[in-house]
Amino acid sequence: MVYSTFKHCLGTSTLVVLAGLACIIILSSLFVQSFKTDVHVRMFYGIMQTIMNHYALAVDLGATNVRVGLVSPAGKIVAKIKDKTPKNGKNGAVVSHRIIGMIREIMTGYPDTRIMGIGISSIGPLDYKAGGPLHSPNIPFQFVPLEEPLRKKFSLPVFLLNDANAAVLAEQRFGAGKNKKNLVYITISTGIGGGAIVDGKLLLGKSGNAAEVGHMIADTAYSIRCSCKKGLGHWEGYASGRNIPKFFKVWAKAHGKKIAVMLPAAKDVFDSARSSNAVAREFLDVLHRVNARAISNIIVAYDPEIITIGGSVMLMNGPVLLAGIKKYVDRYLKLPEIRVTRLGDDIALLGAAAAVFAQRE
Numbered sequence: 635m636v637y638s639t640f641k642h643c644l645g646t647s648t649l650v651v652l653a654g655l656a657c658i659i660i661l662s663s664l665f666v667q668s669f670k671t672d673v674h675v676r677m678f679y680g681i682m683q684t685i686m687n688h689y690a691l692a693v694d695l696g697a698t699n700v701r702v703g704l705v706s707p708a709g710k711i712v713a714k715i716k717d718k719t720p721k722n723g724k725n726g727a728v729v730s731h732r733i734i735g736m737i738r739e740i741m742t743g744y745p746d747t748r749i750m751g752i753g754i755s756s757i758g759p760l761d762y763k764a765g766g767p768l769h770s771p772n773i774p775f776q777f778v779p780l781e782e783p784l785r786k787k788f789s790l791p792v793f794l795l796n797d798a799n800a801a802v803l804a805e806q807r808f809g810a811g812k813n814k815k816n817l818v819y820i821t822i823s824t825g826i827g828g829g830a831i832v833d834g835k836l837l838l839g840k841s842g843n844a845a846e847v848g849h850m851i852a853d854t855a856y857s858i859r860c861s862c863k864k865g866l867g868h869w870e871g872y873a874s875g876r877n878i879p880k881f882f883k884v885w886a887k888a889h890g891k892k893i894a895v896m897l898p899a900a901k902d903v904f905d906s907a908r909s910s911n912a913v914a915r916e917f918l919d920v921l922h923r924v925n926a927r928a929i930s931n932i933i934v935a936y937d938p939e940i941i942t943i944g945g946s947v948m949l950m951n952g953p954v955l956l957a958g959i960k961k962y963v964d965r966y967l968k969l970p971e972i973r974v975t976r977l978g979d980d981i982a983l984l985g986a987a988a989a990v991f992a993q994r995e
């Protein structure tokens with residue numbers, strides 16, 4: 635009776651479709667309940683995302699460039715465009731307008747692609763409540779609205795993270811941290827930043843700065859002021875791309891070293907050491923000790939299974955810097971696996987996508 639009433643209202647073919655959907659839902663839930671670990675659940679959802687072909691839009695807002703990509707659940711960047719970060723305009727909205735234009739440009743090539751959400755990796759510091767970078771020293775706007783304009787324009791969920799936090803998510807989902815619950819990613823670039831996942835959870839802290847390792851104290855001998863202007867002896871003030879030449883000058887002066895040629899950029903310091911310049915080599919040994927001190931602090935603070943390091947300074951000088959770190963890390967610490975990231979320059983973009991996939995599971 636009930637069946638014939640439904641049949642009368644809906645028709646036979648509709649009933650077959652509904653019955654099929656019900657079977658899929660029941661079987662899926664039984665399948666999920668039978669899983670014993672998070673890994674299995676994640677694998678299941680990963681497979682479902684791949685089958686359903688749901689992609690993520692990823693935005694990487696840097697001081698110099700802004701990049702937008704379309705990323706598959708397997709971490710393949712199927713489309714990517716790059717532009718200079720806007721520096722002129724009445725206010726920070728000029729940046730979000732440009733990003734909206736870039737997203738539209740990407741999507742014209744993929745009009746039928748289903749998008750799960752938009753992930754944004756941004757330079758910091760971020761104001762998570764306001765949804766964008768606030769008082770960032772590298773952008774000439776007091777505030778750049780990111781989250782709200784993108785959510786309104788595209789009616790999609792938007793996830794905002796600072797670049798190093800995004801990068802550690804990328805490492806865990808697509809890189810050397812796969813299936814690991816404790817990992818740290820460090821970027822040694824113009825500045826130094828970090829992201830940490832501990833017991834499977836991304837550490838954020840009250841304002842998203844729980845792993846701002848660039849501002850750990852790594853030296854007490856030379857008293858160099860950090861580029862954050864907030865303290866002396868911070869790791870970033872010595873070992874970032876911007877500050878290596880400054881540290882070299884301070885060190886050379888303190889030890890009365892005669893420098894035949896000026897070394898105005900980090901690249902010049904590394905090149906001189908490679909060409910067997912004795913002063914540059916001696917300095918690199920001091921730099922290695924500073925790096926190793928900071929990495930020792932990181933090992934103590936986060937107890938990671940693996941540390942991966944990226945950023946332009948590391949990507950260009952990986953073997954020499956890694957060897958120096960391993961040589962001087964505190965001997966009493968059990969050294970975790972330390973390596974240069976395989977995800978290269980795309981790590982923050984992939985991290986923005988990873989934030990979308992992670993939040994929708």
Ligand SMILES: [Zn+2]
Nearest residue numbers: 849860862868
């Ligand atoms: Zn600092």
